[in-house]
Amino acid sequence: MAAGYDHCLVGAGIVGVCLAITLAEQGKRVLVLETGDLKETPGLQAFYQGEASAVHPPAHEYRRQRLGGTSHLWGGRCIPLDTQDFEARPHVPESGWPLTGADLAPYMLRAHEMLDVGAVAYTTQALQASKKELIAGLGSIAPSVIENIERYSLPTDVGHKYRAVLQASQNILVIMRARVVDLELDAATQTVTSAQVLVGESTQGFKVRAGEFVLCGGGIEATRLMLRVRQSQPSWARLDAALGKYYGCHFDTTLGELQISQARPRFDFEKTVDGVYARRKLQFSREFQARHGLLNSAFRLHFQPYANAQHGSAVLSTIYLLKSILPKEHQDILNHSRGVAATDSQKLAHLWNIARDLPSVPSFAWEWLSKIKLAHRKLPYTLIAPRTSKFPLDFNSEQVPSARNQIALADQADAQGMPRVCIHWQLTDQDVASARASFMHLQAQLQRIKGVQLTLNLNALEAQLQDSHPIGGHHLGSTRMGATPKNSVVNHQLRVHGTTNLRIAAASVFTTTGAANPTISLLALVLRSFNAPAHSSDQYEKLQPL
Numbered sequence: 001m002a003a004g005y006d007h008c009l010v011g012a013g014i015v016g017v018c019l020a021i022t023l024a025e026q027g028k029r030v031l032v033l034e035t036g037d038l039k040e041t042p043g044l045q046a047f048y049q050g051e052a053s054a055v056h057p058p059a060h061e062y063r064r065q066r067l068g069g070t071s072h073l074w075g076g077r078c079i080p081l082d083t084q085d086f087e088a089r090p091h092v093p094e095s096g097w098p099l100t101g102a103d104l105a106p107y108m109l110r111a112h113e114m115l116d117v118g119a120v121a122y123t124t125q126a127l128q129a130s131k132k133e134l135i136a137g138l139g140s141i142a143p144s145v146i147e148n149i150e151r152y153s154l155p156t157d158v159g160h161k162y163r164a165v166l167q168a169s170q171n172i173l174v175i176m177r178a179r180v181v182d183l184e185l186d187a188a189t190q191t192v193t194s195a196q197v198l199v200g201e202s203t204q205g206f207k208v209r210a211g212e213f214v215l216c217g218g219g220i221e222a223t224r225l226m227l228r229v230r231q232s233q234p235s236w237a238r239l240d241a242a243l244g245k246y247y248g249c250h251f252d253t254t255l256g257e258l259q260i261s262q263a264r265p266r267f268d269f270e271k272t273v274d275g276v277y278a279r280r281k282l283q284f285s286r287e288f289q290a291r292h293g294l295l296n297s298a299f300r301l302h303f304q305p306y307a308n309a310q311h312g313s314a315v316l317s318t319i320y321l322l323k324s325i326l327p328k329e330h331q332d333i334l335n336h337s338r339g340v341a342a343t344d345s346q347k348l349a350h351l352w353n354i355a356r357d358l359p360s361v362p363s364f365a366w367e368w369l370s371k372i373k374l375a376h377r378k379l380p381y382t383l384i385a386p387r388t389s390k391f392p393l394d395f396n397s398e399q400v401p402s403a404r405n406q407i408a409l410a411d412q413a414d415a416q417g418m419p420r421v422c423i424h425w426q427l428t429d430q431d432v433a434s435a436r437a438s439f440m441h442l443q444a445q446l447q448r449i450k451g452v453q454l455t456l457n458l459n460a461l462e463a464q465l466q467d468s469h470p471i472g473g474h475h476l477g478s479t480r481m482g483a484t485p486k487n488s489v490v491n492h493q494l495r496v497h498g499t500t501n502l503r504i505a506a507a508s509v510f511t512t513t514g515a516a517n518p519t520i521s522l523l524a525l526v527l528r529s530f531n532a533p534a535h536s537s538d539q540y541e542k543l544q545p546l
């Protein structure tokens with residue numbers, strides 16, 4: 001039995017690693033238990049298998065078990081939640097966090113430093129080309145439609161970056177291949193007395209004691225462990241109103257045709273003044289969303305689908321044909337989760353694209369090698385503007401919290417006896433209606449700019465939106481935060497309601513999903529809950545990544 005630790009962190013992904021270092025700097029003794037090894041192994045990864053509703057990715061995809069967790073795979077896109085995401089909005093049922101964006105703000109800088117995202121600056125003022133607009137004339141439809149930026153991490157793999165820091169710290173012990181499968185509670189005090197740990201793929205294990213237990217296993221796995229503990233804790237019936245419920249991802253679709261026949265738009269990745277890759281996006285302002293009852297969302301200029309050879313681009317065709325060398329999740333992102341397999345005739349059409357514009361392929365290969373593969377700060381991905389200046393729009397949206405979307409335990413268990421998860425996800429009518437209204441409002445607004453026209457196929461719009469997919473890797477809401485167990489699982493300090501020493505530090509605590517990729521806000525939220533200092537320590541710079 002390991003003992004004597006102030007904190008036991010369950011999981012060494014982005015949250016677990018960054019939190020361990022932060023707590024150790026505060027002089028706390030930290031034990032980190034990580035199911036995975038230094039690299040993924042198929043046997044361990046199989047623990048993630050489960051059931052999922054049709055359009056949701058399979059349960060074992062979009063998350064990794066290894067030192068650094070899913071940061072080995074993430075895209076590094078960082079966008080803070082917006083002010084309205086924290087607010088109780090009359091048109092969004094069950095909305096309203098028990099804290100505000102201003103409460104998180106002081107912790108954003110450290111989160112940015114730890115994940116190499118640069119300054120906490122998300123307006124176009126942060127760009128080197130700050131005077132330009134995404135589409136010339138956009139200013140004329142502000143403040144209804146506003147232009148903001150998203151910033152990109154290296155993308156930082158925290159397992160790689162911080163391994164030496166973890167090893168060098170006197171205050172941190174990381175045990176790999178150590179999976180927490182249950183928690184023991186003193187029923188009278190609601191204090192976690194120990195965690196049951198199994199080693200590797202075996203059913204042998206040990207128990208650990210610590211002052212406090214923090215579940216950092218990612219949104220799905222933290223929920224799974226909570227549901228497992230609930231099975232043996234009748235007193236946890238108090239959490240049943242929200243535990244496992246209100247699960248949400250963001251939903252994503254690409255549609256419409258934005259014809260820009262005036263000046264060329266700022267389509268490509270740009271650099272911020274502090275040298276971070278960034279890209280522009282469009283959003284409706286908080287006031288506009290409130291006035292029209294819209295969910296929060298974002299629009300980006302997109303390129304034509306890789307799979308459709310009609311784009312005529314040798315580079316897009318090359319990427320499409322070579323995609324099988326990518327991880328499955330990245331292939332799905334390329335295909336917008338549609339899992340389209342090219343037929344022989346489509347393959348021929350792609351080869352024809354390549355043959356027609358062969359000279360563009362070596363320059364793409366050089367860019368890929370120098371700016372993506374070998375670069376320290378990587379170009380996030382290759383953007384190819386459509387030749388016709390007709391841009392499809394990429395749309396990401398918030399989802400309404402719905403108790404029907406949930407993570408439950410399946411009847412089957414894995415090889416270590418841990419019940420598998422059963423994920424139920426679907427769009428609500430309000431999600432689809434809000435997305436439809438958002439496209440219509442955008443069309444009306446853009447019409448006011450000379451030389452810009454958004455064409456929507458109104459007959460197909462509803463069906464296209466119904467066919468939107470969840471964004472894999474964003475596992476939100478199933479242990480949501482709130483003031484009371486009547487509609488939440490943890491409080492504003494991430495402590496499980498009614499317990500003395502159990503916290504959840506995963507994106508499952510998000511009360512509402514927002515439209516932003518979750519990781520940067522999640523990290524700031526966790527750092528806040530543990531009173532982290534504003535800046536990260538410069539000790540990371542002194543240690544070379546292994």
Ligand SMILES: Cc1cc2nc3c(=O)[nH]c(=O)nc-3n(C[C@H](O)[C@H](O)[C@H](O)COP(=O)(O)OP(=O)(O)OC[C@H]3O[C@@H](n4cnc5c(N)ncnc54)[C@H](O)[C@@H]3O)c2cc1C
Nearest residue numbers: 011013014015035065069070075076077180217473517519
């Ligand atoms: C393809 C892809 C692209 C993404 N792109 C972006 C992006 O651009 N921007 C963004 O914000 N987010 C992105 N994400 C999401 C991002 O990766 C996650 O939000 C982030 O990794 C969450 O960090 P975490 O520490 O909570 O969980 P993870 O990084 O998943 O780490 C959890 C760790 O806990 C361990 N663990 C789990 N259960 C246990 C247990 N019971 N005992 C011991 N250890 C356990 C796991 O093995 C794992 O190592 C992306 C995800 C994917 C898959």
